[in-house]
Amino acid sequence: MRHIISLLMENESGALSRVAGLFSARGYNIESLTVAPTEDATLSRMTIVTSGSEDVIEQIIKQLNKLVDVVKVLDLNDGKFIERELMLVKVKATGAFREEMKRMCDIFRGRIIDVADGTFTIELTGSGHKLDAFIDSLDKAAILETVRTGASGIGRGDRILKV
């Protein structure tokens, strides 16, 4: 099953490689991994999308907790949570395509953030499924380039991951 794991870790050099190394050394899957400092500059927050049996997920959580730099780990799937991912898509925008792209972008509540002679760059946020759906709905020949951040997640309501 797909799980989203959030963790807080010391914002120190090498911390990211400890997490990435753990996943590769123990053969765990990583679908995506995002990391950035938090409002407290000494901490980084990481979101890892992984998959595995319940036993494997349990081991992943335990192994992450065992890393000396990791402060807190939360399996978002243990409760209600929100997941968002950012995608930038550069598409062909010539002739009839130009209007079509504008309309698709509006339907998916995206934004055109760069306009050039033959291209638009569209910014789209949502769950991974929504981003997939947008890509699927476009004419493949129109897609010039895509870049996705990987999912970020946060618990709903009073589910808070904080030191």
Place this chain on the structure above:
Amino acid sequence: MAETSHPHQGSNQITGAEIVIRCLEQEKVKFVFGYPGGAVLHIYDAIYKQDHFKHILVRHEQAAVHAADAYSRATGEVGVALVTSGPGATNAITGIATAYMDSIPMVVISGQVPVAAIGLDAFQEVDMVGVTRPCVKHNFLVKDVKDIASTMKKAFHIARTGRPGPVVVDIPKDITANLAEFAYPSTVEMRSYTPVTKGHSGQIKKAVKLLLEAERPMVYTGGGVVLGNAAELLIGLVQALGLPVTNTLMGLGGYPSTDKQFLGMLGMHGTYEANMAMHECDVLLAVGARFDDRVIGNPDHFYSKARTIIHVDIDPSSISKRVKVHVPIVGDVKSVLAEMNDLVLQEKPQQSPALKAWWKQIDAWRGKKCLNYLNNNGLIKPQYVIEKLWEVTKGDAYVTSDVGQHQMWAAQYYKFDKPRRWINSGGLGTMGVGLPYAMGCQFANPDAQVACITGEGSIQMNIQELSTCKQYHLPIKVILLNNRYLGMVRQWQEFFYENRYSESYMESLPDFVKLAESYGHVGMKIEKPEDVEGALTDAFAMKDRFVFMNFITDQKENVYPMIPNGKGLSEMILAEDL
């Protein structure tokens, strides 16, 4: 970091190298095992000027780390090794990985190229933090002289607390020359590192109740009991409840081997009675052990019998990793066993008829006498040498081993009654540890008898340390069980590869007697069974000499019992089956 113990006023600046020395002094380190080189020259200069600890010059960095590791295993203190950058650092890796797999507390200090040169492929540069990351508990690269003291404090703290393990501190050369005031923190506070100590009381109560009500209880303990200094408490619990007990390879000595409740070691080369009792029990108490592949064999076979498993371990990730556990107790084994003992004492348990019947069954299994061997072909049997070694040393030696058949025979036939006497590489299975392990033990216990049981394959992997042993007058006794084969490889080839002995025969062996003598030691060659006991007696009578004993043993001897790879605990091959 909290308040400091030695706040220096004004400009009492010293070099980073001197700070390293002061840190080791604060940690009451008695021995540093190491080898100098360019990146650690400042540190070696500071070592020259101090007399707080003794530096032991080995002949290869791997041996430095193994010796520091054994020093820790024998004493319980944090072992310390010091190596230079690049090749010095990479030579240390096998030693670090060996300690990591057996959870040995150690601090390894490595030199690094100057900060400005890092990443430029400088001479003798290797990314030590990157290279060691998968085989350390934690590691640090110190980039500011002001951080040395706090980093060293953290390194020792992390190494010895929780599930222990090796910690690497990588220090660039310029950092050891820069100046700073020395202030050693008295305490460590790390929000990201707060190991559990006390077990959950409710779970502990549940565990004791299960053990009291069990019809076929069994206790299985590992290295955690030895490392956690919990042997006394284990004995108390096991004897109060009248339970059968087995130890893993790493756990030997955690319970006295000569006691009647001890069933011998379990696992791939464990005894028939220990493996059968593990398989047939209804309640299993596992303490400081991890159900690894060499212990329970195939987990599916293990699941074929229902049993309730209680697992005590300080590392939550050890619990339910290979085998599902019913009553997990995360905590320091010493604290948990103490609590269990208190609860058991209140109960004043009586031996139930079911437990009596269980012991009767166990005694029937014991009747197989699975460790019996034929000793009638005029050749020296390796098992016989170990039995005689046990007699001659009165069961009181520090015994190190290398890896292979001799290691298993040592574990099976030398009956360890005390913890920290059996020093071997269980997890990583590192050939070549035996001699440096013996060095670490002898430095820790200068007056003790130290025996290194080895094979002609393993001993040659760190043979250069014969020179170190001479320099420091270490009266180690090497017990070489020389069968001219990589014995365990040969055994597997005999069993599973139709006797195709691919590259497992050792040709061109040195004359070990002359080799020992060339290093200034005593060499002995023993070829007849009737000479074994006398030779051992003579060797151990030479209390101030290193003696290298080359026992020419039966080439065809195999280790029994054996659970073939992928098979289950009750699927042993016994010597009598063949």
